[in-house]
Amino acid sequence: MRITDDLGASHGWRLRRGVLDDGREVFAKNGTASEVFAAEAAGLRWLGEAIAVPEVIEVGPDRLVLSWVRQEPPSAGAAERFGRALARLHRAGAESFGAPWPGFIAELPMDNSPASDWPSFYGERRVLPFLRLARLPAADVALVERVVDRLAEVSGPAEGPARIHGDLWSGNVLWSGGGGVLIDPAAHGGHRETDLAMLDLFGLPYLDRMLGAYREEWPPAEGWRERVPLHQLHPLLVHVVLYGGGYRESLMNAVRRVLAL
Template sequence: MRSAEDLGASHGRRLQRGVLEDGREVFVKIGAASEVFASEAAGLRWLGEVADVPEVVEAGPDRLVLSWVPAEPPSAAAAERFGRSLARLHRAGAPGFGAPWPGFIATLPMDNTPAGDWPAFYASRRVLPFLRMARLPAADVALVERAVERFAEVAGPVEPPARIHGDLWSGNVLWSGGSGVLIDPAAHGGHRETDLAMLDLFGLPYLDRVLGAYREEWPPADGWRERVPLHQLHPLLVHVVLFGGAYRDGLMNAVRRVLAL
């Protein structure tokens, strides 16, 4: 590498902006995270068959090198292009619910072993494993388990596996080139409402424009907004595991809303 600029750290990994010998600008993550880097690279390549993502330049045992994405301010027009692009990504589909690579969200491992249907996958591969890690009071655990028992009943119309980002909060959408570029995926075959619910959880500039364009390209099934809390259970549990009880109230509010469906 010709030069490198330190950008700080995230989840225990050093971040750099670098220039390669051939003049290309790159974004570099450095750390002993070979499985995490391999998973991220696999997800980016898979999503990149359909959507705008950084190019994977190198995925090694101690570093992940991606093409540099120049950021720009979001706009209504970019949000609409992103909404249509996200719908096309989801519609590209997946072989099943899961993925052939190990999953990670932040530094936490996720089981991507395929399951026969989405409610079973979501319960056994996403919600219950993180519930066991969350160290919640017994009464909270029991309430979450009651919600899990209702997944098949409240999941809405059966849909084929979608090709989803899997961790689609606003920080993982870079505005560049007049649209949104996807970064840091937890990509797998899942339910498309999961990505929409994640955008809703933490907000996104011009989210109404994103969703409006998405609906024009591929309308979600009726009742999807009522199912948003169902799809937010997993990311809220992740935040409880990573950051503690500050997210407990949000989680339990979502659980009660699922039980009320």
């Protein structure tokens, strides 16, 4: 591969654009040897059975090479097509809550071992492990633990495991080919409202048009908008762990909104 552009670094990985001997443009991510690249490749291939993702060209302990995605400006039509595609992805489902590969979000490991229901998975595999890492005051910890105790009560109607991206903020949606292409997944069998809540947390161009198309394809369960803060707890905890206390206020606001349900 011939490197054409150095795209900087992210989470300790070096990002580059290059060209293969056959002329294909690629995106390469390099870093210290770990399981993270194999997990990302597995997630992309799994999501790619139902939605547009980059092709995995090569994966190794210290690298991941993907097809280059030519981006274009977002549009209302592209957002609507993405909304319908996301609903179909979720509907493709998963064998269980969890995944058969190790989980990562950024460089942080996540437990993807299966759970019998979503409240158990979310509480034990997502919220509590990151709560232990977040170094929050004892009073905040107690409030988050109250939410975990009430998960079965506040999580809405039970649904089977959806095939979700797991880290679906707007930066992980590339606009290309008249729709959205997903990158950097933390893919697993989860709750589809998690992806919708993540898009709401950090915004997406034409979000209302995307959500409208999603609802036409597969309407979320009644009350899903009130449950958005519940599904934002994990990503907000991740941000507290990665970036510090600047996200504490947003986290605790979400906690209080969940406890008011």
